[in-house]
Structure formats: structure tokens, C-alpha cells
Amino acid sequence: MAAPRVATTLVTGASPGAREQAIAQLLHQNGAFSAVILEGLPDGRPLLEPSPSLxxxxxxxxxxxxxxxxxxxxxxxxxLRRAPERLYIGxxxxxxxxxxxxxxxxxxxxQLLELAPIVHT
Incomplete structure (x- = not known):
């Protein structure tokens, strides 16, 4: 049986902070083991911090x-080798x-990703 595809959301916005804020809200709603790929450096202090579930x-x-x-x-x-349930790409x-x-x-x-609608911030 094939592994379930990872729910994947692309998040775009004018600033790194806006993208991180949107992803933080989505993470709060879902609460699953997740992975995040962020393009660029944070605006000041990062909103997202790595943890055992992130x-x-x-x-x-x-x-x-x-x-x-x-x-x-x-x-x-x-x-993807770490098998997250959700993936967000800023x-x-x-x-x-x-x-x-x-x-x-x-x-x-x-075969690996289930693309969700794009989130625009």
C-alpha cells in the first residue's frame, strides 16, 4: 500500500513575516506533524521555531x-524522508x-504531494 500523499500548501505574500504569520495560523489550525520550507530570511525574529512536531x-x-x-x-x-503529514512552502x-x-x-x-489551494497573504 502506498504511503498517503503529504498535504502541501504554497503560501505567498509581500514579506517573510506575512508568510510566516499565515503559516503559523495554518499550523495552529491543523496541529499535525508538519514541515515548512521558507524562502528567504525572517523579518527580525522568526515566528516559527523548530520542534519535534515541526x-x-x-x-x-x-x-x-x-x-x-x-x-x-x-x-x-x-x-519528505521524515514523513510529515503537512508541508508548507513560503x-x-x-x-x-x-x-x-x-x-x-x-x-x-x-505521487508524494497533495497540492492544496495557494494561500495569498
Whole structure:
């Protein structure tokens, strides 16, 4: 039997703080073992802190479907090996959001991720 796909939400917004705040609210609502990939550095003090039930990775800002593709792929693969129930990806630039979503919906991620609607902050 195949493992259940990880519920995955892309979160975009004007600032790292807005994206983190939106993800923090979603985490509070769901309460599941979750992983978060955040693009860029926090605005001041980070809102999200790693814990036994929350994995957090930060990656350099840049287009995640173009120049940041390899970094995102490595980070995503590493987190998926930990089998989170939910995954949130904070995206700084919404310009290529449809391409990023298409990339995540293609093999091999189509068998691993269940894409939820995009959250705009």
C-alpha cells in the first residue's frame, strides 16, 4: 500500500513575516506533524521555531522553479524522508507560482504531494 500523499500548501505574500504569520495560523489550525520550507530570511525574529512536531528549512531567495530548483528539490526530498503529514512552502516571488505548482504536480512529486489551494497573504 502506498504511503498517503503529504498535504502541501504554497503560501505567498509581500514579506517573510506575512508568510510566516499565515503559516503559523495554518499550523495552529491543523496541529499535525508538519514541515515548512521558507524562502528567504525572517523579518527580525522568526515566528516559527523548530520542534519535534515541526521541521523548518530556510532556503535562499530566488525563483524556486528556475534558479532555486536544485536547492528546493534537495530540501524537499530531505523533508519528505521524515514523513510529515503537512508541508508548507513560503514563496517570496509569486511571479512563477503556476510553474512551481506545475513542477510539484509532476513526477515524482505527484505521487508524494497533495497540492492544496495557494494561500495569498
Amino acid at each position: 521541521l523548518i528549512e530556510r532556503i535562499s531567495p530566488g525563483c524556486l522553479c528556475c534558479t532555486g530548483n536544485l536547492v528546493l528539490r534537495v530540501t524537499l526530498n530531505r523533508l 514563496v517570496a516571488d509569486a511571479g512563477h507560482l503556476s510553474q512551481l505548482r506545475s513542477w510539484l504536480a509532476a513526477a515524482p512529486y505527484d
